[in-house]
Amino acid sequence: MADPHQLFDDTSSTQSRGYGAQRAPGGLGYPAASATPQAAFLADPVSNMAMAYGSSLAAQGKELVDKNIDRFIPVTKLKYYFAVDTMYVGRKLGLLFFPYLHQDWEVQYQQDTPVAPRFDVNAPDLYIPGFTLPLPCTLLSLPGLSGVAMAFITYVLVAGLALGTQDRFSPDLLGLQASSALAWLTLEVVAILLSLYLVTVNTDLTTIDLVAFLGYKYVGMIGGVLMGLLFGKIGYYLVLGWCCVAIFVFMVSRGSGLVRIRTLRLKILAEAAAEGVPVRGARNQLRMYLTMAVAAAQPLLMDGRAQPWAGGRELGTDRSRHCADQSQKAERKV
Amino acid sequence: MAFTLYSLLQAALLCVNAIAVLHEERFLKNIGWGTDQGVDGFGEEPGIKSQLRNLIRSVRTVMRVPLIIVNSIAIVLLLLFG
Numbered sequence: 497m498a499d500p501h502q503l504f505d506d507t508s509s510t511q512s513r514g515y516g517a518q519r520a521p522g523g524l525g526y527p528a529a530s531a532t533p534q535a536a537f538l539a540d541p542v543s544n545m546a547m548a549y550g551s552s553l554a555a556q557g558k559e560l561v562d563k564n565i566d567r568f569i570p571v572t573k574l575k576y577y578f579a580v581d582t583m584y585v586g587r588k589l590g591l592l593f594f595p596y597l598h599q600d601w602e603v604q605y606q607q608d609t610p611v612a613p614r615f616d617v618n619a620p621d622l623y624i625p626g627f628t629l630p631l632p633c634t635l636l637s638l639p640g641l642s643g644v645a646m647a648f649i650t651y652v653l654v655a656g657l658a659l660g661t662q663d664r665f666s667p668d669l670l671g672l673q674a675s676s677a678l679a680w681l682t683l684e685v686v687a688i689l690l691s692l693y694l695v696t697v698n699t700d701l702t703t704i705d706l707v708a709f710l711g712y713k714y715v716g717m718i719g720g721v722l723m724g725l726l727f728g729k730i731g732y733y734l735v736l737g738w739c740c741v742a743i744f745v746f747m748v749s750r751g752s753g754l755v756r757i758r759t760l761r762l763k764i765l766a767e768a769a770a771e772g773v774p775v776r777g778a779r780n781q782l783r784m785y786l787t788m789a790v791a792a793a794q795p796l797l798m799d800g801r802a803q804p805w806a807g808g809r810e811l812g813t814d815r816s817r818h819c820a821d822q823s824q825k826a827e828r829k830v
Numbered sequence: 831m832a833f834t835l836y837s838l839l840q841a842a843l844l845c846v847n848a849i850a851v852l853h854e855e856r857f858l859k860n861i862g863w864g865t866d867q868g869v870d871g872f873g874e875e876p877g878i879k880s881q882l883r884n885l886i887r888s889v890r891t892v893m894r895v896p897l898i899i900v901n902s903i904a905i906v907l908l909l910l911f912g
Binding site: 672675676678679680682685693694 | 833834835876878881898
């Protein structure tokens with residue numbers, strides 16, 4: 497039932513599994529203590545059998561999907577990234593905005609596998625990048641909701657809101673925003689993977705880890721855009737500058753912590769070998785450059801992408817003037 | 831702003847086509863990037879240049895046949911839908 501290697505309580509599927517077990521045994525196990533019209537419908541043996549057959553088919557189909565989906569999307573690995581609780585989210589958000597005082601950046605390990613995010617604030621997760629993408633906050637309180645990229649979703653919604661205040665909103669623009677943000681994310685992931693491959697860094701960084709890292713900057717972007725909506729250009733620049741610096745410090749400390757993990761373990765294993773640390777000096781330097789480059793790129797990307805939303809009232813007034821001019825011209829032509 | 835997933839796909843297709851079209855004998859050897867000019871033994875530090883060489887070589891080998899298919903599909907779709 498529970499995978500022995502799982503380090504976290506997988507609460508998302510127990511509810512659905514219990515439900516399926518209830519329904520599978522057939523019509524007799526079905527809660528017949530329901531309203532009378534339904535009881536009359538259920539008393540018919542043919543429909544009983546049909547319902548039993550249908551529910552067993554559904555259970556079989558669900559099993560098949562569960563078996564095969566693990567081949568394409570590593571669902572169990574993905575679940576690790578969503579094993580969070582509210583305290584972790586709070587601490588992580590605090591860390592994202594104030595990374596200056598945090599001392600210990602190493603991810604804690606338990607028998608060679610990383611500990612779940614619930615227990616270690618340094619572990620990467622996909623909940624926050626997902627959380628700051630589009631779903632409304634009420635939906636997030638539902639347990640087991642594995643909405644990927646909620647940060648993504650919130651960012652798209654906030655961008656739509658900003659567009660709305662500038663009189664530029666239309667529903668298809670939301671979809672355009674979502675796919676644009678997704679395209680930028682994909683491009684960044686591909687660029688970083690390529691540079692990691694070229695520098696021959698042996699890291700434990702998986703692709704999903706990278707997505708989690710890059711998704712953290714959406715938190716800063718949302719903060720900046722909201723402040724820009726409330727306080728105009730000055731508030732936007734202040735908050736964005738703050739978030740840029742914070743993300744930079746965050747990335748440099750986290751990034752170097754993660755990129756060096758293999759080397760630490762190799763050092764321990766290869767102590768008997770003649771290779772010492774100074775031999776790898778050049779490679780370590782290259783790794784540091786890489787982390788710095790990645791961290792430096794984040795503020796640029798954040799600023800560049802959040803900029804169109806932060807114009808606030810000024811852009812809005814330009815636009816409305818433009819519309820007024822156009823309507824006047826139309827009137828004159830008529 | 832209009833940086834969509836579709837434009838990303840187009841860019842990726844064009845880049846892979848560009849890598850596949852590189853002629854080793856004429857260009858890469860002149861720059862010193864030919865794949866038979868590699869000097870790496872079994873050392874642990876391949877270096878960026880040989881990594882790039884290997885990458886280009888492997889992309890060319892792996893993507894030849896799929897590129898033919900994808901390019902034909904792209905041509906047909908562009909002819910039909912503009």
